[in-house]
Amino acid sequence: MNAKAKKYVDMFRKVKIASAATVDEGGHPQTRIINVMIATDDGMYIVTSKGKPFYKQLVKRGEVALSAMCPDCQSLKFLGKCRIVGKEWVDRVFEENPGMNEVYPGKSRYILDAFHIYEGHGEWFDLLNYPISRESFAYGGEEVERNGFRISDKCTGCGICARVCPxxxxxxxxxxxxxEEHCLQCGLCAEKCPADAVVRLHP
Amino acid sequence: MNAKAKKYVDMFRKVKIASAATVDEGGHPQTRIINVMIATDDGMYIVTSKGKPFYKQLVKRGEVALSAMCPDCQSLKFLGKCRIVGKEWVDRVFEENPGMNEVYPGKSRYILDAFHIYEGHGEWFDLLNYPISRESFAYGGEEVERNGFRISDKCTGCGICARVCPxxxxxxxxxxxxxEEHCLQCGLCAEKCPADAVVRLHP
Structure with missing residues (x-):
C-alpha cells in the first residue's frame, strides 16, 4: 500500500468508530456504526455476524462505504471492496480489540466473520481550517476519484468564478x-460562468 | 411526530455529526460526514450544494440513510425519504448553525439546497452497557422495522438457544x-437450534 493510503487507513483504525454503508436487496442505502478492527498494509478488517442484514449485504455485493470523523474535526470517506477471510482473522480481531470478548464471550465469537476490505478509494476532508483542504487516496489497484470541477479553455478570463467562490x-x-485540493465542490462557479467554461470532473 | 421518534431525532441533532449514505448512479453505496442542521416535529433537515454527487443522489433517489455515534457510546441508524424545500430553510439553517457563514459567506449560501427528511425509521443501539439494548422508532407514517429473530412453536424447549446466546x-x-430489545441479532441461536425453530424476522 502506498504511504498516503496507509496514513488514512491508519486514521480509520485510530478513529475506530466509523459508519459503514451498504446497499440492501431493495436498492436502498443502509448505514450503521461499526469499528474498524484492524488496519494492515493490505487494507482494513471489520467483523459482523451471520444474523445481520449487514452481513448479507456485504456478502451479496462485496462492497462497503465507510465514513468517519477524526477528533480534530476532519472527515474521512471511503468506498471499497471486501470479502470474507478465515476465522483466524476473527481471533486476531479479538486479540487487538479485547472489548469484543464482553459482547461475544467464549466460542460465540465464531458466529462472526471477518471481512477484509482489500481495495478501495477515499478522501480526507478538512472543513474546519481555512483554506479547506481535501486529499484523495486509493489502494489495492484502485484509482483515486476526482470530483468537483475544472475550468476549460473556453474561459474568457472574466474572473466571475473567482469572485463568487465561497x-x-x-x-x-x-x-x-x-x-482542487481547496475546492468545496459546491458548483457555484459552474453556475455563474457566462462562458460555460466550468466542467464537472465526474459525470 | 411521536415522542419516541422525537427523542431520537433530537439526538441526531444534538450529536450533529452524522454519516449520510446514499446510492450512486452505479448502484454503489456512498457515505460522507454531514451535519443534521435542524430537527423539528416534522423531521430533520440537511443541506448540500448543487455541485456535489451527494446532491444528485439525494435528488434522484429521494432517500438517505443516517448513522451517528452518541457521546456515551450508543449508536443511531436511520433510513428516510427526503425532498428539497424552499431557500428559506437554507436561511434558517444558517441562523441555527452560524458556523456555516464561514464556509459559505454572503449570498454563496444559495448554491446550497435544504433537504427535509420527512419520513423514516431507525434504531438506537447501546452496545456498551449490559444488557445491550436497542429501540426502534419511526415517523412520518413509516413503520418501525423489526430485524433479528423470534422462536416459533416448533421449539422443543431444549434450551440450547439460551445456552449459546452471547x-x-x-x-x-x-x-x-x-x-428482542436485548438481542445482538447475531444468529447463533438460529444456527444451533436442532428443531429449526428460530425464524428470521426480516427476510
Missing part, C-alpha cells in the same frame, strides 16, 4: 484555475 | 422467547 479557491490567469 | 437474551419457557 472559499477563494480559484486562481487568476488567462485561463482561471480551480485549486 | 448476551443471555433468551428467556426460558415451554417455548423459549428472544428478548
Amino acid at each position: 472559499q477563494k479557491a480559484v486562481r487568476e490567469g488567462s485561463t482561471y484555475v480551480i485549486e | 448476551q443471555k437474551a433468551v428467556r426460558e419457557g415451554s417455548t423459549y422467547v428472544i428478548e
Whole structure:
C-alpha cells in the first residue's frame, strides 16, 4: 500500500468508530456504526455476524462505504471492496480489540466473520481550517476519484468564478484555475460562468 | 411526530455529526460526514450544494440513510425519504448553525439546497452497557422495522438457544422467547437450534 493510503487507513483504525454503508436487496442505502478492527498494509478488517442484514449485504455485493470523523474535526470517506477471510482473522480481531470478548464471550465469537476490505478509494476532508483542504487516496489497484470541477479553455478570463467562490479557491490567469485540493465542490462557479467554461470532473 | 421518534431525532441533532449514505448512479453505496442542521416535529433537515454527487443522489433517489455515534457510546441508524424545500430553510439553517457563514459567506449560501427528511425509521443501539439494548422508532407514517429473530412453536424447549446466546437474551419457557430489545441479532441461536425453530424476522 502506498504511504498516503496507509496514513488514512491508519486514521480509520485510530478513529475506530466509523459508519459503514451498504446497499440492501431493495436498492436502498443502509448505514450503521461499526469499528474498524484492524488496519494492515493490505487494507482494513471489520467483523459482523451471520444474523445481520449487514452481513448479507456485504456478502451479496462485496462492497462497503465507510465514513468517519477524526477528533480534530476532519472527515474521512471511503468506498471499497471486501470479502470474507478465515476465522483466524476473527481471533486476531479479538486479540487487538479485547472489548469484543464482553459482547461475544467464549466460542460465540465464531458466529462472526471477518471481512477484509482489500481495495478501495477515499478522501480526507478538512472543513474546519481555512483554506479547506481535501486529499484523495486509493489502494489495492484502485484509482483515486476526482470530483468537483475544472475550468476549460473556453474561459474568457472574466474572473466571475473567482469572485463568487465561497472559499477563494480559484486562481487568476488567462485561463482561471480551480485549486482542487481547496475546492468545496459546491458548483457555484459552474453556475455563474457566462462562458460555460466550468466542467464537472465526474459525470 | 411521536415522542419516541422525537427523542431520537433530537439526538441526531444534538450529536450533529452524522454519516449520510446514499446510492450512486452505479448502484454503489456512498457515505460522507454531514451535519443534521435542524430537527423539528416534522423531521430533520440537511443541506448540500448543487455541485456535489451527494446532491444528485439525494435528488434522484429521494432517500438517505443516517448513522451517528452518541457521546456515551450508543449508536443511531436511520433510513428516510427526503425532498428539497424552499431557500428559506437554507436561511434558517444558517441562523441555527452560524458556523456555516464561514464556509459559505454572503449570498454563496444559495448554491446550497435544504433537504427535509420527512419520513423514516431507525434504531438506537447501546452496545456498551449490559444488557445491550436497542429501540426502534419511526415517523412520518413509516413503520418501525423489526430485524433479528423470534422462536416459533416448533421449539422443543431444549434450551440450547439460551445456552449459546452471547448476551443471555433468551428467556426460558415451554417455548423459549428472544428478548428482542436485548438481542445482538447475531444468529447463533438460529444456527444451533436442532428443531429449526428460530425464524428470521426480516427476510
